[in-house]
Amino acid sequence: MDAPPKMPISEDMVEVDYVSAFELSASGSRDTPELWSRLVFEQAPKLMRALLRTGWRIILGLRLGPRSADHVLGWHIADRGPDFVVLESHSRILTAQNIVLTTESTVTWATLVRFDRRLARLVWALMKPGHNIVIPYLLRRAGRSDQADSG
Numbered sequence: 001m002d003a004p005p006k007m008p009i010s011e012d013m014v015e016v017d018y019v020s021a022f023e024l025s026a027s028g029s030r031d032t033p034e035l036w037s038r039l040v041f042e043q044a045p046k047l048m049r050a051l052l053r054t055g056w057r058i059i060l061g062l063r064l065g066p067r068s069a070d071h072v073l074g075w076h077i078a079d080r081g082p083d084f085v086v087l088e089s090h091s092r093i094l095t096a097q098n099i100v101l102t103t104e105s106t107v108t109w110a111t112l113v114r115f116d117r118r119l120a121r122l123v124w125a126l127m128k129p130g131h132n133i134v135i136p137y138l139l140r141r142a143g144r145s146d147q148a149d150s151g
Helices: 033-042 046-059 118-150
Strands: 018-025 075-081 084-090 094-102 106-115
Touching: 018 118, 033 046, 033 075, 033 084, 033 094, 033 106, 033 118, 046 118, 094 118, 106 118
Parallel strands: none
Antiparallel strands: 018 106, 075 084, 084 094, 094 106
16 A cells, blocks of 8 residues: 555655555554654564664664654654644655554554665665564554453
8 A cells, every 4th residue: 555645744754665554444543643652663562672773773774762752662753733743753765754643443554664875775775674564463453452452
C-alpha cells in the first residue's frame, strides 16, 4: 500500500526512495496516533525491542534519542496532530520517518526512507524484508492489545 494522500509528509520527505504503508481496522478505538506508536514500538516484546534498536543503530546507523515524552523508542517526534504523529530519525546514509495516521475506523503506519548516500540502497535492501514482516506484526499485536483494553 502506498502512503495515503492525507499523510502529513514534510517537504524534505516528498521525494523518497522507499514507502510502505500498513493499515489496521481499529473500529471504536479512541487511542491517539502517539499512543499507537508507543503500543507498536514500546510495548513490543523485550527481545523484539532490543533487536529493533540494534538494527536501527548498528545496521542503519540511526541516531536514537533517550526515553522521553519527545521520543518513541528513540525516534524523535517530529510532528503531531489530533490524527497523526511523525517519528523521525537520521543516520549518515539515510533519513527515515514512521507516520501513524488514525481515523475513526483505521490506523495506518507508513514508513518513508530517503537514501542520502549510495550505500543506503544496499543497506535498506537487507533490512526491508524484515521491516515488511515486523511492522505489520507489531501493528496487529498493538491492535489486539487495544481491543483487550477497551473491551
